[in-house]
Amino acid sequence: MEIPVYLFTGFLESGKTKFIQEMMTDDRFNEGEKTLLLVFEEGEEDYRPDQFASPNVHIEYVDDIEDINDSMLTLLAKKHSVKRVIVEYNGMYEVNRFFEIMPENWVIAQVLMIADSNTFMNFNANMRQLTFDKMQSSEAVIFNRFDDKKDKNEYHKIVRAAGRRIEILYEYADGHVEPDNIPDPLPFDLDADIVEIKDEYFAEFYRDICEDGKKYDGKLLSFKGIVAVDDTLPKNTAVLGRHIMTCCEADIFYGAFVCEYKQTIALKKRDWVKITAKVKFRKHEVYDGVGPVFEALSIEKTEKPDPELATFY
DSSP states (O other), rough: OEEEEEEEEOOOOOOSSHHHHHTTOOOOOOOOEOOOOOOOOOOOOOOOGSSSSSEEEEEEOOOOOOGGHHHHHHHHHHHTTOOEEEEOOTTTSSSHHHHHHHHHTEEEEEEEEETTTTHHHHHHHHHHHHHHHHHHTOOEEEEEOOOSOOOOOHHHHHHHOOOTOOEEEEEEESSSSEEEEOOOOSOOOOSSSSSSSSGGHHHHHHHHHHHGGGGGTEEEEEOOOOOEETSSSOOOEEEEEEEEESSSGGGGEEEEEEEEOOOOOOOTTTEEEEEEEEEEEEEEEETEEEEEEEEEEEEEEEESSSSSOOOOO
């Protein structure tokens, strides 16, 4: 039987306990199903189970994530015969660490990041990798303790660097919540005859085609990238892309696509080229499934961009 998991992330004193406490006192969410509440960090605020809408909530505290594994979590779930799991996660742990120890029948139902708007900017400046990790894993980021003196645009830009589909919410002291309605137009024209991806927008383009690729199917695109080739690739096929930094140097990766070309050109590893191609989403052995294949109309060697590293900033 699959067990849904609701994972709440955020740093110490961000308001996770208060959020979960209020959720568990609401009989619309807590209808009596047996629930395991895993708490990975203890702040100043304690849970008050006597106020929960149902008594069928079993709280287990975890001092160190290294002390538990999937077998132990399976035993806990069986011990309490739980139907769902709620996790208050330690902000100093990367989210993937929890995914690695989850039992196979635990299925992520929702991941939310709770952030104190008064301390978020400081955490983002000093622990960017951990902050980015929480945001990119979340369906929504809730900025609590918000007020009109703060600039939503600053918070918006930081979250959008982690993902265009993340919902952003602002919770004020009086309890009312405002959704983020700041528009996010793409920095290139998808309706152009040839969609020109400027060097500074490659990271944005790469993320968007990975998140919502079907809208690119059949489009003509032009962009600059670095070549990767090896003997395992089919004839007249190369991999073309850019090195992208998502949040810090530790997260640099090569974001690339399959490129097929007919013209005679000798491509070697680390050549910089400018390509104009039609995008077709289809099966390809490089993807081990369906992915964007760039069918080149023209491809020519060029100078590398400055800066060479693509970023979201």
